[in-house]
Amino acid sequence: MGSxxxxxxxxxxxxxxARINTTGQNTANVDTEGYSRQRTDTTSSPVGGVVIRDxxxxxxxxxxxxxxxxxxxxxxxxxxxxxxxxxxxxxxxDSISLNTYLNKSFDALQAANNDPTSVSLRQLAxxxxxNLVRQYHVLSGVVSDQESLVDxxxxxxxxxxxxxxxxxxxxxxxxxxxxxxxxxxxxxxxxQQELLAKDLSKYIDINAQFNxxxxxxxxxxxGQPLVMxxxxxxxxxxxxxxxxxxxxxxxxxxxxxxxxxxxxLGGSIGGLIDYRSEFSVxxxxxxxxxxxxxxxxxxxxxxxxxxxxxxxxxxxxxLGEIKVYSALDSIHKAKNISVKVADGQSAxxxxxxxxxxxxxxxxxxxxxxxxxxxxxxxxxxxxxxxxAKDSDGYFNINEFGLDLRLADLSEIESDDxxxxxxxxxxxxxxxxxxxxxxxxxLSAPLSVSTSSxxxxxxxxxxxxxxxxxxxxxxxxxxxxxxxxxxxxIYFTSPNSYVVRDASGVxxxxxxxxxxxTKLLEQAGLSDDxxxxxxxxxxxxxxxxxxxxxxxxxxxxxxxGLALAxxxxxxxxxxxxxxxxxxxxxxAYVGSKTAEIEGHADASKIxxxxxxxxxxxxxxxxxxxxxxxxxxYQQSYSASAQVVTxxxxxxxxxxxxxx
Numbered sequence: 001m002g003s004x005x006x007x008x009x010x011x012x013x014x015x016x017x018a019r020i021n022t023t024g025q026n027t028a029n030v031d032t033e034g035y036s037r038q039r040t041d042t043t044s045s046p047v048g049g050v051v052i053r054d055x056x057x058x059x060x061x062x063x064x065x066x067x068x069x070x071x072x073x074x075x076x077x078x079x080x081x082x083x084x085x086x087x088x089x090x091x092x093x094d095s096i097s098l099n100t101y102l103n104k105s106f107d108a109l110q111a112a113n114n115d116p117t118s119v120s121l122r123q124l125a126x127x128x129x130x131n132l133v134r135q136y137h138v139l140s141g142v143v144s145d146q147e148s149l150v151d152x153x154x155x156x157x158x159x160x161x162x163x164x165x166x167x168x169x170x171x172x173x174x175x176x177x178x179x180x181x182x183x184x185x186x187x188x189x190x191x192q193q194e195l196l197a198k199d200l201s202k203y204i205d206i207n208a209q210f211n212x213x214x215x216x217x218x219x220x221x222x223g224q225p226l227v228m229x230x231x232x233x234x235x236x237x238x239x240x241x242x243x244x245x246x247x248x249x250x251x252x253x254x255x256x257x258x259x260x261x262x263x264x265l266g267g268s269i270g271g272l273i274d275y276r277s278e279f280s281v282x283x284x285x286x287x288x289x290x291x292x293x294x295x296x297x298x299x300x301x302x303x304x305x306x307x308x309x310x311x312x313x314x315x316x317x318x319l320g321e322i323k324v325y326s327a328l329d330s331i332h333k334a335k336n337i338s339v340k341v342a343d344g345q346s347a348x349x350x351x352x353x354x355x356x357x358x359x360x361x362x363x364x365x366x367x368x369x370x371x372x373x374x375x376x377x378x379x380x381x382x383x384x385x386x387x388a389k390d391s392d393g394y395f396n397i398n399e400f401g402l403d404l405r406l407a408d409l410s411e412i413e414s415d416d417x418x419x420x421x422x423x424x425x426x427x428x429x430x431x432x433x434x435x436x437x438x439x440x441x442l443s444a445p446l447s448v449s450t451s452s453x454x455x456x457x458x459x460x461x462x463x464x465x466x467x468x469x470x471x472x473x474x475x476x477x478x479x480x481x482x483x484x485x486x487x488x489i490y491f492t493s494p495n496s497y498v499v500r501d502a503s504g505v506x507x508x509x510x511x512x513x514x515x516x517t518k519l520l521e522q523a524g525l526s527d528d529x530x531x532x533x534x535x536x537x538x539x540x541x542x543x544x545x546x547x548x549x550x551x552x553x554x555x556x557x558x559x560g561l562a563l564a565x566x567x568x569x570x571x572x573x574x575x576x577x578x579x580x581x582x583x584x585x586x587a588y589v590g591s592k593t594a595e596i597e598g599h600a601d602a603s604k605i606x607x608x609x610x611x612x613x614x615x616x617x618x619x620x621x622x623x624x625x626x627x628x629x630x631x632y633q634q635s636y637s638a639s640a641q642v643v644t645x646x647x648x649x650x651x652x653x654x655x656x657x658x
Contacts, residue, residue: 006646011049012639034195068201070607072266077600079271088593106567113560122437140428169232205266285351288426293571296346305441305559313441320429336407347574348401442560451544460545473530
């Protein structure tokens with residue numbers, strides 16, 4: 001009995017000592033980040049006494065997984081918010097608002113219209129347009145600077161991420177070695193792994209699991225591996241050759257690479273990538289579409305008038321080159337493809353990317369791809385050999401509002417893919433082509449006159465100029481009207497008239513007239529002529545009205561008024577005015593920012609609750625450890641008394657035997 005009592009007391013001492021050591025370890029690591037409270041478990045021995053089983057970490061793998069998930073979600077919105085709130089503050093700043101500069105530009109055009117002969121007013125209008133262009137560059141710079149910052153942060157984050165996966169892999173090796181040589185678990189090493197896994201979840205959404213050896217493996221949320229036992233992979237960023245503004249992520253396995261899907265990536269890296277794809281790219285293309293609409297409308301309208309030098313107006317703005325991209329093995333062929341926005345068709349140009357491929361020997365296909373990477377519409381199939389080309393070799397794709405030129409068809413093969421985005425960087429590439437205010441075409445390209453011998457009080461007026469192109473209108477290259485064009489309208493009665501050319505030959509007859517507007521349209525000549533006229537009231541028989549280019553006045557502001565009226569036209573996407581479109585963009589930025597901020601606040605609350613739940617189980621409580629220490633000390637003392645009693649009993653038995 002004494003020997004048994006001695007064993008019981010000794011096992012009690014060992015058990016209490018082990019628990020005191022565990023309590024001391026817990027207390028010492030109360031402020032150690034990532035440390036999980038440990039507990040030494042025991043069981044009673046069938047032969048008496050207590051047996052120490054093991055010292056385990058008090059963790060719940062489901063709670064730990066939830067902490068990682070919630071941390072990833074918060075980090076996603078926090079990174080997104082950091083970028084978009086900065087963009088919101090900059091773009092919404094009144095001092096750099098595009099609408100302020102648009103209003104100043106159109107106000108300056110109106111002032112020039114008040115006195116088209118004033119060189120100073122024309123130059124003021126030109127300066128206002130220069131400032132407007134500069135402001136497009138400023139806003140585009142805000143977006144591009146943010147993009148550069150995002151790229152830097154992604155690069156830095158990937159370095160940190162890859163360093164963490166390497167550390168987790170190294171810890172797997174250490175754990176395997178430690179637990180292979182010892183019966184005690186590598187609790188502290190596993191704590192370090194858990195902490196690293198949590199840190200990893202700040203960058204990207206992960207699943208942490210344990211294999212049959214008890215080693216941690218890391219997979220992305222989509223199942224792609226990051227840490228396989230003792231072998232880490234790396235995530236690297238690469239430029240997409242078809243869309244250089246898009247960042248592609250690749251999982252590097254050493255000998256080969258696999259593309260990583262960036263949808264629902266989570267973490268700060270996912271937030272930065274989504275900021276680029278959902279906002280940054282959108283902002284750049286929105287500003288680009290705005291700039292294209294302005295430039296195309298102003299250029300088209302300026303060509304319909306006459307400048308201060310008495311010449312047809314030319315382009316006021318210049319749009320930069322639309323870059324064509326392809327895969328690395330066919331990038332040299334992209335030089336054969338040229339793209340530009342078709343004159344007067346900017347309303348058809350969307351923010352989508354366009355993909356050009358060859359379908360067979362003669363035909364090509366072009367389709368839209370939206371910012372989500374999905375085909376937006378059915379492709380347009382065309383044979384470039386059957387399409388009319390201009391003097392520069394461009395043919396028109398009317399459905400998309402684009403002009404294309406394919407220089408060497410023989411080089412382009414069926415498996416080649418080419419992409420271009422007309423609105424990409426269009427705002428930063430916008431420039432003012434007109435060198436001075438005298439090139440702003442304020443005057444009408446022709447004049448109309450009422451004969452002094454007319455019997456009525458009706459007066460003729462020019463109501464529209466739609467086209468001054470010598471190839472498709474009544475205007476010659478020199479600016480005069482072709483002899484065969486309408487030169488005179490003669491009323492044969494108050495309700496009928498004839499249209500005559502320069503030689504007085506009738507080229508159209510109109511009868512049963514009830515409206516005295518759009519006279520050339522009623523005669524079926526307005527499309528070919530490129531202009532139209534009206535008379536103010538009912539004419540009399542014999543009234544004559546003349547049309548020509550001989551008496552163009554420098555004080556005429558007919559086309560200048562049309563230029564200024566572009567402020568009120570739905571130019572952007574054919575749906576919104578320039579000012580309304582930009583205001584809508586700023587409203588979108590503010591709304592998106594508020595949405596992301598709301599998600600960031602909510603996700604932080606959820607994350608904090610998950611961390612608190614984990615701490616309730618795994619964190620060290622000094623009060624609890626103090627109670628445990630006192631209890632285990634008392635248990636130790638009691639076990640020592642048992643050992644003492646066993647020794648006394650044993651000595652008594654020996655004495656009796658003597």
